[in-house]
Amino acid sequence: KTEPLVLGIETSCDETGVGIVRGHTLLADEIASSVDEHARFGGVVPEVASRAHFEAMVPTVQRALDRAGVTLADVDAIAVTAGPGLAGALLVGVAAAKAYALAAGKPIYGVNHLAAHVAVDTLEHGALPEPAIALLVSGGHSSLLRVDDLAAGVTPLGATIDDAAGEAFDKVARLLGLPFPGGPPIDRAAREGQVVIPFPRGLTGPRDLAEHRFDFSFSGLKTAVARWVEARARSGEPVPVNDVAASFQEAVCDVLTAKAIDACREHGIETLVIGGGVAANSRIRALAGQRAEKYGIAVRVPRPNLCTDNGAMVAALGSHLVASGAEPGRLGLPSDSAMP
Numbered sequence: 001k002t003e004p005l006v007l008g009i010e011t012s013c014d015e016t017g018v019g020i021v022r023g024h025t026l027l028a029d030e031i032a033s034s035v036d037e038h039a040r041f042g043g044v045v046p047e048v049a050s051r052a053h054f055e056a057m058v059p060t061v062q063r064a065l066d067r068a069g070v071t072l073a074d075v076d077a078i079a080v081t082a083g084p085g086l087a088g089a090l091l092v093g094v095a096a097a098k099a100y101a102l103a104a105g106k107p108i109y110g111v112n113h114l115a116a117h118v119a120v121d122t123l124e125h126g127a128l129p130e131p132a133i134a135l136l137v138s139g140g141h142s143s144l145l146r147v148d149d150l151a152a153g154v155t156p157l158g159a160t161i162d163d164a165a166g167e168a169f170d171k172v173a174r175l176l177g178l179p180f181p182g183g184p185p186i187d188r189a190a191r192e193g194q195v196v197i198p199f200p201r202g203l204t205g206p207r208d209l210a211e212h213r214f215d216f217s218f219s220g221l222k223t224a225v226a227r228w229v230e231a232r233a234r235s236g237e238p239v240p241v242n243d244v245a246a247s248f249q250e251a252v253c254d255v256l257t258a259k260a261i262d263a264c265r266e267h268g269i270e271t272l273v274i275g276g277g278v279a280a281n282s283r284i285r286a287l288a289g290q291r292a293e294k295y296g297i298a299v300r301v302p303r304p305n306l307c308t309d310n311g312a313m314v315a316a317l318g319s320h321l322v323a324s325g326a327e328p329g330r331l332g333l334p335s336d337s338a339m340p
């Protein structure tokens with residue numbers, strides 16, 4: 001018996017992603033990004049993103065079908081990101097998914113973007129051992145989640161109380177004159193630099209650890225970097241971009257991995273999944289692996305192009321929902337973050 005063929009559509013931010021999977025096998029993962037159109041603004045402009053999704057949707061779906069060597073008639077189910085994300089951007093994806101589902105007579109699954117970031121790992125490492133802890137770090141979100149049953153949803157343990165981790169990378173890159181999105185250029189600069197500046201680790205003091213055990217804060221770190229760079233510029237000395245990048249990156253990755261490992265230990269959980277665009281960072285991968293090893297925790301991080309927003313992650317969760325016998329047709333409001 002062949003496993004179900006699922007097409008997934010992702011439009012929560014600036015990537016129009018269309019993925020096609022059969023079971024845990026990835027057949028196509030096509031992306032149209034409007035990131036260049038946002039670059040001059042230093043961040044994603046919602047209206048620009050919505051229009052770009054509208055233009056890219058049909059050709060991207062067609063490219064994915066061609067790449068997978070299938071037609072819409074072959075597809076068994078359609079999954080689409082229903083939230084959280086930019087409302088206008090989500091609506092384009094949901095409207096398209098509904099149109100395809102109606103035209104082809106296919107069941108439709110509205111899925112949670114964060115759960116999809118977790119599910120994408122199954123395409124690389126197979127079925128997810130449950131329960132698991134997930135650390136999702138991107139430009140729009142930074143959350144620690146407990147996953148007891150991926151088909152039923154994810155349970156938040158904590159999240160950022162201000163900037164997202166990726167947002168911090170983007171803002172600090174801007175301060176250093178590096179291009180948007182800032183993660184990749186900071187990652188590269190950090191490899192040439194040294195961790196020599198003691199930047200603050202947000203929400204790690206004794207009181208914070210009591211009140212904000214699994215929450216994150218990156219705006220104080222961003223301000224500390226800005227102050228440090230300004231002071232250096234005033235002194236007339238050149239700013240050591242590589243050292244600032246390495247020291248900033250270390251501060252972010254230190255807190256993220258420490259809290260993720262703490263969550264695993266406190267919950268007696270032996271699997272940690274890391275996802276979202278920041279999971280592509282070379283330092284977070286290394287540090288998480290190093291720290292997890294000490295406690296016998298297995299770390300699962302999908303390959304970098306599966307970590308950033310894409311359609312494959314939505315198709316992966318859709319495929320899991322079909323396999324678990326979940327009811328299709330659950331398409332709540334785009335902001336309904338409780339749905340699987």
Ligand code: KG4
Binds near residue numbers: 141184277281307
């Ligand atoms: O998951 P994603 O593609 O989109 C959402 O924001 O949902 O994540 C994009 C974010 C950006 O902030 C980008 O700077 C960051 O992920 N990022 C990285 C790296 N690659 C992408 N951050 C740190 N290191 C990287 N190598």
Ligand code: ZN
Binds near residue numbers: 117
């Ligand atoms: Zn995302």
